[in-house]
Amino acid sequence: MTNIKLLEQFRSFYFRNYPDDMETQIKYFSIFGGLGQDVDTSKPLAQLIEELILQNFDTLNEKIEQLTLNEPNNKRLLNALAVGDRRIFSAFKRAGLNNGNGGGTLNFLQEKGIVQIEYSREAQSKKISKHRISHKVLFTYPFIRFWFYFIYPHIKEIKEKNYENLFKSIEDKKNSYTSLVFEELSEVLLNYNLRDAQIISSGSYWDANIEIDILTLTDKMEIYVGECKWTNHRINKSELHKLEEKCQKLEIVPFQMILFSKRGFSKELKNMQGKNLALYSSDDFEALLKNASHTELIESFI
Template sequence: MTNLRLLEQFRSFYFKNYPDDMESMIDYFSVFGGVDWQIDTTKDIKELVLELVLENFDALYDKVQELTLGNKDYKRLLRALAVGDRRIFSAFNKAGLNNGNGGAALNYLQEKGLIEMEYSREAAPRKNSPNEKLKRSDARHRISHKVFFTYPFIRFWFYFISPNFKYIQEEKFEKVLEDFEQRHNSYTSLVYEELCELLLNYNLRDAYIASSGSYWDANVEIDILTTTQNGKIYVGECKWTNHKVNKKELHKLDDKCQKLGISPTQRVLFSKRGFSKELEAMAGVDLALYTSEDLKVLVKNNSRENNAKMLFS
């Protein structure tokens, strides 16, 4: 499911702050996206986390408390969703919630506009093999939907700030910043994945998209799987790493497609820092390669006027 609200926020952030390049844009947006702040993107991101978040912790804490009604179930679920695999059932378990109180928390957070559902496209085992006896593992397998955060800043808060309340209250900010530095790259990868889906669907804008989003089942996970009404299939993997993506990643994606039993119209790789020469030589009709700079197309042809809904100013 394409997060159109994220696209509006991305555009708003760009025209408000004009970062030097798209890599910086993604880095800063993954933290401060969704809040209507002027961000000095010439400063190191850790310095901004210190100035804008940690040193304003009390005021921001009160605003987050207001959004969540101070409810412990709501906050536990947001934290579990932020640091986990985004699957609802695993988040319930991590948060110590059951289907009753977990479902109530999920409903509230959806109604409040803090999260949105990403529905699984996995076929039930019984549907695939209606007359066969299921394996025990298949019979026990529960199809679980996922959740994505409507505002990057809320996920940032429950990924880095909420788990470090003790250090923040003791003003041991260096502990929080150290944690941020160590995990910032892996944290950013999800926002990058969501933005890459927006880019792919933007480039397919003349096609009628039937379904889009990540794909997961008991055996396979693919970052992006987009299908069109005329039967075309696009599969993508996104790598937010500091090295160039090589042919190995393409082989992994091909293996996933084989397990899933699909023959994609086009395979698409997205990379923060580019690709090996061998992979670049393979690019063509059935293989598209995009770097973070290619995301600029999402903002360059759009007006500065934007109606993105923000959390708080």
């Protein structure tokens, strides 16, 4: 279902900072969403990361340690969830935890409101393979995910004021990092546009062989499937073919397929838009700001 908390944070971030366009909004929100500070989105990201995070590192690190009780297992699992595939069992393995202490750690992080579980819908599929189904985890606040994706792995260097490897990592992985927030917001946008329908189930879909960014089912048994691409080039017809192949393997016939793109679409894809195919680029996310109050500033994780 629509992630109301993320939508509220997205709106709050916009009305607090008024970025020039939606691409900038999404890019900066994916890092600073939840930080609860004014963000001058006219400045380069690297400059803002240094000003808002690195220059305030001691204060922010203390707040993170309070949030996690400075417990190593909590921080290792958050790092594993941030940089991995979000699947619970693989995150336990990456963090060096077993099902026992890993489960206890995950429960604590849920209770603190740091993460939330995205439950697998594989059992709802016609094709159920014989393997252990693993649920996934989403971060409640983009900034905490940024911290454990980029800051935590370089924390010793940062304490020594050595930022070279940190900024290299951010530059190399920034699109990959932003992709998840873009995917979450894309689901929010799709569900917003389906607000007159009764949504039964919505979220990403995964099993042992197939992953689909968004799969939404309505009470009329209409299936909407979507793929999200946060890349610096326009999406072409090949991405539509890949999504069609996934639907065939899953043995579903979608009512509509939706592609979400950072930078738009090829002319060929645009000509194919219609009842069966919808295309959304960054500018379309402005719809999420409609009917929103610009007086509510609620995005801080503190």
